[in-house]
Amino acid sequence: EVQLVQSGPELKKPGESLKISCKGSGYRFATYWIGWVRQMPGKGLEWMGIIYPGDSDTRYSPSFEGQVTISADKAISTAYLQLSSLKASDTAMYFCGRGLPDNTGALIDNWGQGTLVIVSS
């Protein structure tokens, strides 16, 4: 069974940094893209970017380029989303998902459970 398990909820102060993990199991992690999606409270889905763990090829959404860092360690089947200089507006649920090899790899067929990040002083 394909599973993506994300790290737990986080409460951070403005200016701090954060790294969310997404561990895949039940499939060959290195050969599927991993995408990241943000969902702010009460709002829609926003595409952040995608990484191919096999060679760490990473593509960012223009809206998030320079604001976040996506990485992966294929040896431990884990992808990461790093947020730095956190602001209250980074408060959101962050989802990772497995991307199918359909065109850009951004077609997500399995999702993590989401990681809630709250940024508050």
Added chain:
Amino acid sequence: DIQMTQSPSTLSASIGDRVTITCRASQSISSWLAWYQQKPGKAPKLLIYRASTLQSGVPSRFSGSGSGTEFTLTISSLQPDDFATYYCQQYNSYSVTFGQGTKVEIK
């Protein structure tokens, strides 16, 4: 970025109704369009990809159509489990975008 516009934003319907949601792209995306269903507090679920291909395990009352810039998701007979928010997603390029969502509510 390619803009994806869904309509309506909210839809009130009854059990057994036929429901149609529209998604328009600001430029052609061929058939690189997916539909997801999301329930409160949960991750999205893939329903349809390549505009009209039903994901494995998804009930056949869901169907998708369209190509180019105009797409539709149809639920042929609305069931209690279908009350949720639906999103379209274009994956024509690495600059992926979602529609703003359509909430399907109980009438």
